[in-house]
Amino acid sequence: MTAVDVPGLREVVAEQPYRLLFATVSGAHLYGFPSADSDVDLRGVHLLPADEVIGLRHGPETLERMWLRDGVELDLVTHDLLKFVRLLLRPNGYVLEQLLSPLVVQTSDAHAELAGHAAGCITRRHAHHYRGFAHTQWQLFGRNNELKPLLYTFRALLTGINLMRTGVIEADLSVLVESLDGPSFLPELIAAKAAGEHLTLTGGPSPEQLWQTYEQWLAELVAAQEKSTLPEQPSAEPQLHDFVVRLRLTA
Template identity: 45%
Template sequence: MTNEQLLRLVSTQPYPLFLMTLSGSHLYGFASPNSDYDLRGVYILPLKEVIGLYEGRDTIETTIKLDGQEIDLVMYDIKKFLALLLKKNGLILEQIYSPVLVQALPELEELKDIARKCISRHHKHHYYGYAQDQWKLLNRSEVGSIKNLLHVYRVLLTGLHLLRSGEVETNLLCLGEMFQLTSLPDLIARKQAGGQKAVLDKGEIALHRAEYERLLQELEQAASVSTLPEGATLAEKRALNDLLIRLRLQYSS
């Protein structure tokens, strides 16, 4: 799908957009030719929809067909988005620092500076819980999905890298090189060739269990020794509040 097609979709949205990024397997580096597109966005509700008795929607979720391609679209109002950032949601960081931007306002650079100071050792909880959920999905059948296994690795390695460096990296090939996981290129190639139908050979899940448990332990250890702060300070919260007010006023005319 071309950027022109994605921009055409952006132009049909009902509210001014602060940010629109490409997520999912296209961001993580293991998209198959038939992979759906996952778009994640942030919009700005006008004042009349936030100060009245009846408030506008703070979340929009829909599936769209564009030129025969299925697109999963999830968007948050800017207030909810910033609130989730303060709750140490790793997915919010991944959107803010995404290298695959469809559209963004100039104020994104300001948000990046503030968000960097909100990265906390407690982001461990997001990635630890997310990895456990993906592992449970993987083990629902004797023959697990390679896609689920790749998500397990992606989540754990992104979390580890974040806790150790304070930087967001979501591309699994890059992460695999950093952490010297030599099995990942083959798994990614198998997923890209087989798409959703790519499954692990019988017994492979057991082989990956030890690596999964090792990385979980490393994530725990990384959080315990991390030099990252506990969370956003009052200064960051005030800066986010000021940004929210300015955006709300500027884009409500």
């Protein structure tokens, strides 16, 4: 996993208008294949004070900002706690990855408590999230022939398979390739992408090989979902309800 400038990013999150329960790095840095010119995807949860929730003037459920800082493009998105928890209770792999990202910029006791409920939010239905994301990225690769969507495709498939088999979120493609005996051409493509965010595929596996490999790992994900012992529905809703109420009342 490529290092990021955590001290510099802490300065960024300190400038945010609401209390942050956590801020982590997602995207290509988390997935293990950032490029020299990759932006930094900061994701987190802010906590709206009670008077911006129960009154007539509601605070922002989502805050988004994209800007350049010291030559690096930053993409910051935070959700209010209630919205984030609602997303967490859906089969949404993105928010699970953000919550559990090891690239932590800011944390808190509330972050640790929320992460402790993550296992109770994971279900067999998360396979649909990863299949859908892989399909979208595969179509994008078919249009632009860039390494980025190709790597995103296989990252989604392997993350989904690993989740169905183990109940554990692992987002780093290099780790997944090794643990799942993934496609042998991926390490070379990961290394190639380091040179640029929008490089096209040159050489490497043929279109036929890529298609066959995509179909193979898509079938693996379907099979992993069918065999998975994960529950159909999340079990953590009561605990998360109490968690949201308690934090809101102390905001």
